[in-house]
Amino acid sequence: MSAVPAAPRPGAAEPDPRFALLLAPPPPRTGWRVVPARVGAMCAVELQKLMHDRTDIYTRAVQPALWLLLFGTTFSRIHAIPTGGVPYLDFLAPGIIAQSAMFIAIFYGIMIIWERDSGVLTTLMVTPTPRSALVTGKAFAAGVKAVIQAVVVIVIAALLGVGMSWNPLHLLGVAVVVVLASAFFSCLSMTIAGIVLTRDRLMGIGQAITMPLFFASNALYPVALMPGWLQAVSKVNPLSYQVDALRGLLIGTPSHLGLDFGVLAFAAAVGIVAAGSLLGRLAR
Numbered sequence: 001m002s003a004v005p006a007a008p009r010p011g012a013a014e015p016d017p018r019f020a021l022l023l024a025p026p027p028p029r030t031g032w033r034v035v036p037a038r039v040g041a042m043c044a045v046e047l048q049k050l051m052h053d054r055t056d057i058y059t060r061a062v063q064p065a066l067w068l069l070l071f072g073t074t075f076s077r078i079h080a081i082p083t084g085g086v087p088y089l090d091f092l093a094p095g096i097i098a099q100s101a102m103f104i105a106i107f108y109g110i111m112i113i114w115e116r117d118s119g120v121l122t123t124l125m126v127t128p129t130p131r132s133a134l135v136t137g138k139a140f141a142a143g144v145k146a147v148i149q150a151v152v153v154i155v156i157a158a159l160l161g162v163g164m165s166w167n168p169l170h171l172l173g174v175a176v177v178v179v180l181a182s183a184f185f186s187c188l189s190m191t192i193a194g195i196v197l198t199r200d201r202l203m204g205i206g207q208a209i210t211m212p213l214f215f216a217s218n219a220l221y222p223v224a225l226m227p228g229w230l231q232a233v234s235k236v237n238p239l240s241y242q243v244d245a246l247r248g249l250l251i252g253t254p255s256h257l258g259l260d261f262g263v264l265a266f267a268a269a270v271g272i273v274a275a276g277s278l279l280g281r282l283a284r
Helices: 015-022 029-052 055-060 062-080 089-103 108-118 120-125 131-159 168-196 198-215 227-237 240-251 257-282
Strands: none
Touching: 015 089, 029 198, 055 089, 062 089, 062 131, 089 108, 089 131, 089 168, 089 198, 089 240, 108 120, 108 131, 108 168, 108 198, 108 257, 120 131, 120 257, 131 168, 131 257, 168 240, 240 257
């Protein structure tokens, strides 16, 4: 015959539900509930890297500074490119911001290959974190790095006399645009890394596509000046929408902000899905 359970002792108090977490750990977060934590962790890692070694910021500022100083000031004098009454240096500055952010993100796949070779990626893959969450964290970490680079370029442009809006809401919009575009380009890089699997191949492909992406956009000249086939390429190039949004926010030129944000958000989402689907192949 089974024993009758002992009745609680008189006067024994029930545990206070407010202290339940002190008596038992909370259930682990699973699925997409870990995405914010993963994104925050990856962004914190990037900021920590920059705090320990700031030379990367300084060296990456050289190229955009040369574009603005040499290319921008030269073409401002000869008036070779019609910009609708906007000084060419002002017209060029948003394009150089987009270019510098793209150059940071497009080689982000090299980092994930290095993590695979060092065993870090394998460790991340055995955690319950979804693959797309890992990719999202890395993509937005690239965005944080690109925003810091964009701040440096904006400061250089301001020192050169570029007239820009300092409206806080506009600057917040600039940060969102840079993060979304960098998320797409970093995911593009990670997708290519999942296909080619080696750093040397990725470096070669990255160098082969960066300049065509840059010149097939509206970063240096209006789309109306391009031949018809290049205009078609520009319309599917996310960099063009990034530059259009940056010009509208920073120098007040006519732009299509709703379309620009929509295209960049869609491109980032597609990039995250594509890179996440190939992450397992890269980790093998």
